[in-house]
Amino acid sequence: MSDTEIQEIDDGLELARKMAEEEEGIGRKPLGFEKWVIPFIAVTWSLFQLSIASWLILDSTYIRSIHLGFALLIVFLNFPFFRKKKFGLRFLSATKRIPVFDYIIAIVACLSALYIVLDFEGITTRYGAPIQRDIVIGILLTILLLEAARRVIGPALPIIAIFFCAYAFLGPHMPDVLAFKGVSLNRFVGQMTMSTEGIYGIPLDVSATIVFLFVLFGAMLDKAGAGHYFIQLALSLLGGFKGGPAKAAIMGSGLTGMVSGSSIANIVTTGTFTIPMMKKVGYPATKAAAVEVAASTDGQLAPPIMGAAAFIIAEYVNVPYVEVIKAAAIPAFASYAALFYIVHIEASKLGLRGMPRNELPVFFKTFLSGIHFMIPIALLLYELVVVRHSPELAAFRAIGLMVLVMILQEPVKAYIAKKPIGPAIKKSIVDIFAAFASGARNMVSVALATAAAGIIVGVVSLGLGGLITEIIDVVSMGNIYLMLVITAFASLIIGMGLPTTATYIVMASLTAPAIVTIAGAQDWFVPLMSAHLFCFYFGILADDTPPVGLAAYAAAAIAKSPPIATGLQGFMYDIRTAILPFMFIFNSDLILHEITSWSQAILIFAMACIGNFAFASATQGWFVARNRIWEIPLFLSVTICAMRPDAIASLVGLPHDQRYYVYPVALVIFGILYLLQRPRIPKGEGRTAREAFEGVNHS
Incomplete structure (x- = not known):
């Protein structure tokens, strides 16, 4: 391999890592003492979340408010107003320092989020009749939340939220079919910022109480080296079969995706190894990248974690979390089985074999080298599925065991290698705190997505729900099949600019009740779980849908393939996933209903x-x-x-x-x-x- 080719690969990996860092929540990289400010806040946030999962008892509203306060604080300190220099104002795009301007905004935003806690008794007594201070701070919080979401997620979610807010006020002036009685400013502020029906709603509660712990658990696994272990284990098992590296990519991405919940992070973790190996055995660059995209995207479908949305589904449908796992199991595993089948087909079409066994890791040696990673995962599954403890308790105990694993891992390695134990213990402690910081940074986009989507949910619950069902009924002409197609396309389009969790919340709020209602009017029984999973699936598929699918861009950067062509090929592989929601909407056997x-x-x-x-x-x-x-x-x-x-x-x-x-x-x-x-x-x-x-x- 020439120096030019090596340099191109390194450049691609660097670009993919930058995309992963952006999704992880690494924006600025300040110098001097300021480089410790954001990690300190992030670690403090993680310790707070671990406290409320164990010994600290707080009201649910307090937890949501503090959770959002931490997220807003980190965003405004971590992400500049502009990604690139504009208008000659350097402080708006500073990346090597944190401007005073952003310190001020961060503190104001944090205090705005905490206002419901700071004046909790007063707010509860005057709900429905806010005073001027409530209105000013409520509007300020809404504006700063949308600005924070723009900085970390992009403009799509804030634009959609602003559209809904405008609709809430302009409803009386809309055409007849879209007309809505509208709301007053007092009612809007009361709903959004003084109750748990808007910004502080169910999605933010799930983010604050459950999702954070699972994201933290995934960050600890990643920091400990589990991602590399999973891909080596997959290669040792499957690398020698026809198209082996592609099959190993699917298995490795599935294992990583169970605890990651991020398509791009999954691609960077596993694709770094698997994409070059796929190209080595003969897969074209576009197809190698597309396989990794399809595998990493579907990682969010795999029980038991399924990204953040799975926990929100449980709350919306009002069922135990294990019921969501049960419902999602057959579609997810059938989708993965079909992806194995597709890469086998591709290998047959291209006339490929696997890698020589002497170039692959030895299975038992590889398995034993990282068996300690399996213990916390096994405990998590046992807690969730067998004894059926709450997701919060299961994740907390798994994190506790993961801390023990990380403390012992480096000293044991040092002892076996006959190296000093002291530096190894120090590295273990540093890795644990680095994982705490990484987990909190990963959570910023989730917390802001759930809070900002809460604005849309809040507007819908102000009285728009029935109207939206009526509008959807008119647009689809009462045809359930046409309505499902419209919902699928809307999810793909909206999902191009939103995280999967936000896409699911928005589409489920708007369309899930309508799917059940319109199907019922046509004598179809559609379980509410099916409708929510339908929205969830197409929100995830948006990750590799051209022209915006970010997962395809990350994989293409590693493979040095055209991003649009990679996205199209990945979408062709994912068509087998796209038919599943249409099937389980009408055949509830596929989600094991009853x-x-x-x-x-x-x-x-x-x-x-x-x-x-x-x-x-x-x-x-x-x-x-x-x-x-x-x-x-x-x-x-x-x-x-x-x-x-x-x-x-x-x-x-x-x-x-x-x-x-x-x-x-x-x-x-x-x-x-x-x-x-x-x-x-x-x-x-x-x-x-x-x-x-x-x-x-x-x-």
């Missing part, structure tokens, strides 16, 4: 995988050989039979409780397609990784 039998659940999962495999073959143009045009409808029929047996049973007159008799039809058609394509399987299609790398024996 299904308690393990055997029935396993059957549904197996057939969901078959259906997704068939759909992947139809869209990728390959099964065991290249498809012929007339075979595509047969693959799609397998998908329908496997995922919507209820619809087929209804068509042929079978009662609903006999719908599973349709499954053998799907298997028979799939088997026939295999027999038809088997004679066309390319002979001698494979080549070794070494041959691919050296560019010889191309088929």
Whole structure:
């Protein structure tokens, strides 16, 4: 590899890391004593969150207010007003220092968020009749919150929030179909900043009590080196199979995504290793990057963590968190199984093999080298799924065990290597506090997204909910299928500029009740869980949707591939995920609604995988050989039979409780397609990784 190629790879990695740092919440890098200001606040925030999860008992409103206060303080100190110098005003884009201007704004914003705590008794007694001070501080908080969201998330969410706020006041002047009685300034401020129905609503509560702990746990795993361990473990298991590095990327990204909740951070953690390896065995740069995008994006679908939105779903649907895990399990794992299938197809089309075993890590040695990372994760799963403790308690105990692991990890390594123990203990302590700071910084965007989205939720709850359902009904002409398509496209478009959590909150607030209502009017029963998961899925898919999908840009930077082409290819891989929400909206078996039998659940999962495999073959143009045009409808029929047996049973007159008799039809058609394509399987299609790398024996 030439020096130029090495330099290009390093430049790509640096660009991807910068994108990850921006998402993590690293904006300014001040010099001198100021470099400790933001980490000190971040560590203090983490210690506060750990305190309320253990010994510190506070009212829920206090917790939300302090949580938001910390986030606003960090944002205004950490992110300049402009990313680049404009209008000749250097202090508005300073990155090496924190201007006095931002210190003042940060303190004012923090105190505005804390106002509900500072005058809690007074505010509770005059709710609905705010005094002038309440109105001034309420408006100030709303403006500063939207400005903070603009700095860290971008302009999309503030613009949408401003639009809703304007609609709340201008409703009486809108055309008849959009007309709304409007609200007074007193009622608006009371709703948004003096109650728990606006900024301090359920999303911010979930961010403050649950999500922070899981993000902190993920940051500690990352700082301890678990991300590298996961990818090495995946390579040791799967690297030698056909298209092995791509399969390892999927497994590694799935393991990392369970605790990460960030597509870009996932790509930087795993893609740094897997994308060059995929290119080495023969994957084109665009496809190598697209595989990493699809795998990292879907990491947020994987139970038990599923990013921040999963906990908000539990609150909105009013079910235990384990019910969300249960509902999300089959679609998520079927989606991942289909992605394994797709990369296998791609390897077959390209005539690739895996990496030579002598170039891969040894499995048992690799597994044992990081088995200590599995212990806190196992404890977390045990607490969540087996004994069913609250997510807060489960995460707190897992963090406690992770602290112990991090304290012991470096000294044990030093002892084995016969090095001094003292410096190793010091490094362990530094790593723990660095993880605390990183976890808090990661939380800034989540806290601001949930608080700013709370403005939209608050406006909707002021009386717009019924009107929005009516408008959606008119736009979709009362057709549930058209409404779902509109909702999916709206989620993709809105999600291009928003974090997945904010996209879910906005779309769920606007459309989830409408989906259930309009479906009910057409004699379809759609569980509320299905409607919320529908919004959640398409919010996540926006991460790799061109032209804005940031995950595609990060992967393209590492692979040195065109970002738009990478996004398009990633979206083509993710189409198999996009059909799942449409399926479980109408077939609630896929989210295990009212299904308690393990055997029935396993059957549904197996057939969901078959259906997704068939759909992947139809869209990728390959099964065991290249498809012929007339075979595509047969693959799609397998998908329908496997995922919507209820619809087929209804068509042929079978009662609903006999719908599973349709499954053998799907298997028979799939088997026939295999027999038809088997004679066309390319002979001698494979080549070794070494041959691919050296560019010889191309088929």
